[in-house]
Each structure stands twice: as C-alpha cells, then as structure tokens.
Amino acid sequence: MLGLPLLGWYIGLLTDKLLKIDSKESVERKRGAELRMHLVRSRSVALIKSGQALSLRPDLLKSKIWAEELGKLVDEVGSFPDLEAMKIIQDELSNDPVLSLFEFYNDCRVVASASIGQVYKARIRRGAALEAAIGKVEAAKWGGKTVAIKIQRPDVAASASLDMYLIRRTAMWLSKFRGGDIVAIADTFGLQLFGELDYVREAQNCEQFHELYGTWDDVVVPRACTSLTRKKVLVMEWVDGAKGPWKGPDGIEMVRIGLRCSTDQLLRSGLFHADPHRGNLLRTPQGQLAVIDFGMMTTFLSGSYDRLIGLVLGLKNKDLSLATENLLKLGFLEDTTQVDILVPRLRKALKNATGGTNKSSDLSFSLLQMELDEISRDNVLRFKIPPYITIIIRSLTILEGFALDVDPNFRLIRGAYPYVLKQLLSPEGVEETPKALNDLLIRLLTVNGEQKEVEWGRLRDLLVLAEKASRSYDPSKDKDEDKVSVSRKTIDLFLKFMTSKTGVFLKEPLVHELAEAIDGMASMGESNILELSRGFIRPLPGGNGPINTKRMKEMRAVVDVLQSALLMKSDDDGRGKRQERLELAREFARELFVLFSDEARRESAAPLVSELTTVVQMVAVEVLEIRSSRAIRRVLGLADTK
Numbered sequence: 001m002l003g004l005p006l007l008g009w010y011i012g013l014l015t016d017k018l019l020k021i022d023s024k025e026s027v028e029r030k031r032g033a034e035l036r037m038h039l040v041r042s043r044s045v046a047l048i049k050s051g052q053a054l055s056l057r058p059d060l061l062k063s064k065i066w067a068e069e070l071g072k073l074v075d076e077v078g079s080f081p082d083l084e085a086m087k088i089i090q091d092e093l094s095n096d097p098v099l100s101l102f103e104f105y106n107d108c109r110v111v112a113s114a115s116i117g118q119v120y121k122a123r124i125r126r127g128a129a130l131e132a133a134i135g136k137v138e139a140a141k142w143g144g145k146t147v148a149i150k151i152q153r154p155d156v157a158a159s160a161s162l163d164m165y166l167i168r169r170t171a172m173w174l175s176k177f178r179g180g181d182i183v184a185i186a187d188t189f190g191l192q193l194f195g196e197l198d199y200v201r202e203a204q205n206c207e208q209f210h211e212l213y214g215t216w217d218d219v220v221v222p223r224a225c226t227s228l229t230r231k232k233v234l235v236m237e238w239v240d241g242a243k244g245p246w247k248g249p250d251g252i253e254m255v256r257i258g259l260r261c262s263t264d265q266l267l268r269s270g271l272f273h274a275d276p277h278r279g280n281l282l283r284t285p286q287g288q289l290a291v292i293d294f295g296m297m298t299t300f301l302s303g304s305y306d307r308l309i310g311l312v313l314g315l316k317n318k319d320l321s322l323a324t325e326n327l328l329k330l331g332f333l334e335d336t337t338q339v340d341i342l343v344p345r346l347r348k349a350l351k352n353a354t355g356g357t358n359k360s361s362d363l364s365f366s367l368l369q370m371e372l373d374e375i376s377r378d379n380v381l382r383f384k385i386p387p388y389i390t391i392i393i394r395s396l397t398i399l400e401g402f403a404l405d406v407d408p409n410f411r412l413i414r415g416a417y418p419y420v421l422k423q424l425l426s427p428e429g430v431e432e433t434p435k436a437l438n439d440l441l442i443r444l445l446t447v448n449g450e451q452k453e454v455e456w457g458r459l460r461d462l463l464v465l466a467e468k469a470s471r472s473y474d475p476s477k478d479k480d481e482d483k484v485s486v487s488r489k490t491i492d493l494f495l496k497f498m499t500s501k502t503g504v505f506l507k508e509p510l511v512h513e514l515a516e517a518i519d520g521m522a523s524m525g526e527s528n529i530l531e532l533s534r535g536f537i538r539p540l541p542g543g544n545g546p547i548n549t550k551r552m553k554e555m556r557a558v559v560d561v562l563q564s565a566l567l568m569k570s571d572d573d574g575r576g577k578r579q580e581r582l583e584l585a586r587e588f589a590r591e592l593f594v595l596f597s598d599e600a601r602r603e604s605a606a607p608l609v610s611e612l613t614t615v616v617q618m619v620a621v622e623v624l625e626i627r628s629s630r631a632i633r634r635v636l637g638l639a640d641t642k
Contacts, residue, residue, distance in 0.1 A: 005038045025065060032069030039070075040078055042049065045156060045193065046163040048073055048115040059205025079113040085120070086153045092230035093133075100129055101228075102149070114279060116156050116196055116295070120149045121238060124225075134227035142225050145237065148197065148292075152232040155195055164190045185390050192274060192391070196295035199234035200226075205271075205294035206236060212269045213291075218257050220282075220290035239290045244402060250283065251406035255291040258399060266308055266392065268298045274391045277398055298391050310440050320347055323442070331386045345375055364400065369393045442505055454509050482568065511615060515622035520547045522623075542627030542634075 013031060016022035039051045044236035051070045086108075102122040105111070112119040124130065126143035134142070163187075171186035195201055210221040222237035229235050246254050258276060265272045273280075275296035282290040307329045314323030320343055327333060333342055349371035354362040372393075375383050385393075447453040497503040524547060526539040 005041070009034050009038060028063055028065040029069065032322065034582050035066065035542045036069045036072060036092060039073065043155065043159050044513065046114050046162050046167060046189075052549055073115070075108050079110045079118045080153055082109055084154065085118065088151050088154065089149070089233055090373060092233045093228070098151050099127055101133060102147075117150045117234075118154045120151070122147055122149055124228075136224075138225075138227045142228075147225065147235050148222075148238045150234040150236075152197065160193055160197060164193065182450075184318075185385070188388065188391065189450070192296050192298065195297075198231055198500060199229055199232055202234055202295045203229040203236070204294075205297045208271055209273070209291065209294055212271060213261060213264075216261070218288050219261060220284055222289045222290070230414065239282060239292055240286065240407035241284040243282060244278035245405045246283050247406065252288070253287065253405045254281070254283055255399070258402070261289070261291075262399060263393070266300070272298050272392065272395070274298050274395050275398070276395060276402070278402065298388060300388065305425075306440060313440070313444065320350075330391075331384070333383055338383075342375075349375060357640075429537060438505060445506065446509060452509055452512070454506060454513060507615065507618075511618045511622055513625060514615075514619045516548055517552060518619065518623050519545060520552050523547055542629070542631035545626075545630050 009031070012034070013022070016027055016031070021027050036051065039047050042048075051073045101124060105121040105123070108120070110118045111121050123146050124142050124144065126139070130143055131139040133139075133240075135405050168183065168186050168190070171183045175183055195411055203226050206222065206224040207226065210223055213219045214221040214223075222239050223236040224237075244254070245251065258281065260278070262273070273291065273294070273296070276291075280291065280293035282292060307326045308618065310326035311330065313325055314320065316324060324339060324343055324346060326340070327346075328341075333339070349368070350363070351358050353364055353371050355367070356362070372385055442451050443449040445455050446461050447455055513531055523543065523545045526544040529537050530539060530544060591607040
C-alpha cells in the first residue's frame with residue numbers, strides 16, 4: 001500500500017536533483033508534504049511515529065523544511081468521524097447514557113488527532129448521574145473539571161498488528177546477516193506499541209508519573225480519571241499550553257527541565273518516559289513543562305542505575321576502562337574475552353560521535369547510536385545493544401533534537417552531567433548506598449581506587465558541576481567546562497556529602513590526610529623554631545618530622561578553594577578583601593549565635609556537629625599515633641618514615 005507511492009516520491013526526488021531544483025524551498029516543502037501525506041495515508045502507526053521522531057532531527061534528515069512538514073504529524077494525521085468516536089465512548093462505558101456526563105467543547109468536534117487516537121475537550125457535569133456512574137467520592141473530585149477525552153482509532157489495533165508482523169519478519173531476516181539481537185529490539189518496540197493501545201495501562205502510568213513528578217514546581221502532570229477510563233477511552237485533566245518548538249530563553253528552559261526530569265527518571269525513579277516528542281509536551285502559561293501522554297513508558301531494574309551512571313561518567317571523563325566495564329555489566333558484550341578488541345572500537349566510536357573533536361561535551365546521541373549500531377553489525381564482536389538501552393537512546397535522541405532546534409550549541413551530555421552528579425553525590429530517598437554505587441564512588445574519588453587518598457581535584461570539580469544542577473544551568477553557554485568556579489552552595493553540598501551514608505567511605509582517607517597535614521604544619525613550625533633558636537628550643541618527642549609536600553599542597557589548595565568560595569569577587573585586592581573577611585567573620589558570628597540560641601536549628605545541625613566532632617577526635621588520635629610512632633622509632637635508632 002505504501003511501496004508504490006514511496007517509489008513515485010523517490011523518483012520525484014531524483015528528477016528534482018537531475019533538474020537541479022532540489023534546493024529550492026518550494027520544491028523541498030512540496031516533497032516534505034508528499035512524504036507526510038504518504039505516511040498518513042498508510043495508516044501505519046509505526047511509520048507515523050517514526051516520522052514524528054525524525055521531525056525532531058533536521059540534522060539527520062538534512063532538511064529543516066522536511067522536518068517542519070513531518071512535525072505536522074503530531075496534529076495533522078486525519079481524524080475519524082465524531083459520531084463514531086461517540087459510539088466508542090458508549091460501547092466502552094457499557095452503553096450507559098454516558099454522553100450526558102460530559103459537556104463537550106468545540107461543538108463536539110475533535111480538537112487534536114494523533115497516530116493512535118483523537119482528543120476531545122469536555123467538562124464533566126456534576127449531579128446524580130455522575131455519582132451513580134463513578135460514586136460520590138470520585139464525583140466530588142471530578143465534577144466540574146475540564147478534561148481531555150482520548151478515543152482510540154477503530155482500526156489502530158489491526159494496523160499495529162500488521163506493522164509488528166512486518167517489522168519482526170524483517171528483523172528475523174536481518175539477524176541472519178548481521179550481529180546484535182535485532183529480534184529482541186523489535187519485540188521490545190512491539191511491547192511498547194501494544195502497550196500504547198491499552199488506555200487503562202496509560203492511566204496507571206499517568207498516576208504513577210504524577211506521584212513522582214507532580215510535586216515539582218516546574219513540571220505539570222495531569223491526573224487521570226481512572227473511574228471513567230477504559231481500554232479505548234482515556235479521561236484526564238485538561239492542560240492549557242503551547243506545543244514546541246519553543247524559541248529563545250523559554251525553549252532553553254523547557255529543555256533544561258525536560259533534561260533534569262529525564263535524568264531523574266533514569267537514575268532514581270526507574271519509570272522512564274520513552275516518547276518525549278513535541279506532541280506530548282507543552283509549555284504552560286506559567287512557564288512550566290507539562291507532560292500529557294504516557295502511552296510509551298518503560299521501567300528499569302534498580303541495578304541498572306549505577307551502571308548507567310558509571311557509563312555516563314566513563315564517557316564524560318573519556319575513561320574507556322570505566323565505560324567498557326559498565327558496557328559489560330549492562331549486557332552489551334557477550335564474550336568478555338573480546339574486551340581488548342572492543343576498547344579501540346569504542347574509542348573510535350566515541351571520536352566519531354563527537355564529530356572528531358574527541359570532547360565528551362560534543363557527544364551526539366544520534367551519532368553514538370549509529371556508531372554502536374555499526375559495531376553491532378560487525379560479526380567479529382559478539383556485541384549487542386540491549387533493547388531497553390535502545391529505548392533510552394531513542395528517547396534521548398528525540399530530546400537532543402528538541403534542544404538542537406532551540407539552540408544549535410546545546411549539548412545534551414554536558415547538560416545532563418550536573419544532574420547525574422547531583423544524584424550520584426546527593427541521592428534522594430536512598431536508605432543505604434548500593435555496593436555498585438559505592439564501588440564507583442571509591443574508584444572516582446580516591447587515588448587509584450584504593451580508598452587511601454582523596455582525589456581532591458576531581459571531588460572539587462564534581463561538586464561544582466553537581467551544584468549547577470540546583471540552579472538554572474544553560475549548557476549551551478558553558479563553553480569552558482574545565483575552568484570551574486566554587487560557590488557556598490558547593491561547600492554545603494560537600495558537607496552534606498561527607499556526612500551522608502553515601503560519602504562515609506571518604507572519612508578514613510580524609511582523617512588520614514588531615515592528620516598528615518596537621519603533623520606537617522606542626523613540623524614546619526618546629527623546624528622554624530629550632531632554626532631561629534639555633535637549636536636551643538628542641539621539639540617535643542616525635543616532632544620535627546619529614547613533611548609530605550604533596551599533601552601540604554593539596555591542603556593549601558583546599559584552603560584556597562574554601563576562601564574563594566566564601567569571599568565575594570572584589571576588584572580591590574587589598575582593602576576590599578579585608579572588608580569582605582570582616583563581613584564574613586560577622587556573618588559567621590551571627591550564624592553561630594542563631595545556631596546556639598535556636599533550638600530547632602540546633603536539632604537540625606546536631607548530626608553534622610556530631611559527625612564533625614567525631615572527625616576531629618579521630619584526627620587528634622591519628623596525629624598522636626604518628627608522633628608516638630616517630631618518637632619510638634627514634635629511640636630505637638630507626639629512620640623516620642615519610
């Protein structure tokens with residue numbers, strides 16, 4: 001049904017190229033409109049959804065005009081008769097006089113249509129009929145509300161079945177010639193597609209998503225009226241808003257919110273929205289991001305979160321060892337003996353996915369997907385892309401297209417990184433840090449992953465980036481990702497991390513390094529006194545030991561970081577900085593006074609104070625141990641240890 005029209009369309013493209021008129025805007029728009037109409041007339045759910053996804057990627061289509069035309073598939077896919085839609089409502093709700101429950105807007109005509117269903121706007125009437133239909137409690141909750149009623153197309157199930165039959169047969173044929181589990185990917189797509197046909201399931205997804213994100217200030221998630229929802233009829237709250245693309249600062253803000261929400265879904269909640277195209281997202285008049293469709297959702301096992309974090313960090317830091325390790329854990333490689341072959345292939349794939357720059361911040365998810373698919377097609381490596389990873393990359397590719405449409409300089413991996421780190425360093429709702437996550441943190445934040453020395457430079461940079469997640473962060477303007485600045489919020493996050501169960505593994509190396517630094521500073525002072533007194537004033541037993549210059553430099557850097565964080569920028573290097581220090585001292589004194597005079601503040605600060613007291617005690621004990629050990633060694637005539 002679609003083959004001949006597409007062949008004719010392709011011949012038209014070749015003709016345009018021969019006549020050298022293919023670059024004219026009118027010709028491009030004509031061909032784009034023809035392609036859209038062929039997809040609509042095919043009535044293929046899979047093809048229409050593919051067209052919607054491609055509309056967000058003009059960089060892949062190589063034509064912005066074609067993308068604009070395919071973007072109309074969000075709303076302009078044709079509708080079926082309104083009378084037929086009303087009959088579906090009656091049939092689904094057991095032939096009761098249910099139409100009397102609704103007061104339809106737009107003269108009872110459709111207000112939007114999509115690949116699977118079409119939408120009507122209505123108000124639920126209050127009264128005895130509503131109470132009899134859904135009960136008094138639900139009637140009190142929903143009576144008088146304006147709702148969206150989504151009604152499934154009568155022929156969509158047959159169309160989806162035919163689509164999946166053809167897709168699976170094609171996948172089985174392709175699997176004979178190339179690597180990768182293509183059939184499993186096709187089956188996963190089929191599960192997602194047929195899941196969209198069950199509106200009861202979508203209503204449950206909507207309610208679950210509302211519980212997770214309905215309380216966010218910048219996200220709107222409508223409630224579903226489950227008592228009036230059936231398999232082919234979905235009733236949910238109406239949300240006013242504008243569909244994308246959104247230009248300028250508003251567009252960047254929408255992408256930022258969507259990126260933060262998607263990252264949270266992947267790394268915390270486990271319920272992932274797999275279809276964030278512009279038809280499913282709105283910008284409300286209040287500037288919030290509204291999610292209005294929940295048909296394509298997927299869930300992840302909790303063990304996948306830590307591996308995804310490890311993979312993102314490995315890609316961002318160009319740590320191929322870390323990235324490869326997590327690729328294995330996620331199930332990309334069946335034969336672990338082929339890791340040596342995979343690493344150079346992965347290095348090349350990452351370079352190509354960054355456009356040759358090799359900068360992790362330039363990573364394109366669409367290019368990465370093509371590179372991974374290229375590795376998967378190679379029969380040398382037993383490499384496959386897990387089906388659920390395909391869903392994630394597809395979703396992030398759509399979101400990336402959204403971002404690039406708003407700002408060509410926007411980089412998704414750079415934008416997501418702060419939110420990944422915030423969840424990594426300050427996880428919400430976690431009673432106990434999973435072992436895999438703890439191992440990852442030890443590997444990242446201690447020297448050689450041995451849990452003996454703190455990687456201060458990396459910890460500082462990660463904390464700064466994580467702090468960006470708590471404010472309006474625009475990665476399209478973050479040109480220099482390595483030159484980071486520290487703020488007081490970063491120090492707050494540092495203290496929160498160090499005193500949390502997640503950061504407890506750093507306590508031992510931190511105590512050890514502080515003890516060494518204090519001993520070093522004391523030894524420097526003793527050495528100076530010994531020199532000034534010409535040997536008259538002798539150090540205490542165990543004093544004037546060797547100084548770990550590396551440790552002293554690290555501690556000096558930490559002090560400088562704290563000072564730069566606590567002091568505002570000043571043009572005057574002298575008097576201005578002194579004034580700032582005085583103001584800081586006054587502020588610190590005020591904070592101490594409030595802390596000791598306010599019982600609520602004392603109670604909230606008690607865990608932190610207790611933890612700091614413990615650290616101070618442990619440091620004091622270790623300093624004494626260092627000096628006692630040195631004194632004993634000297635008595636025995638042994639050399640000092642460095």
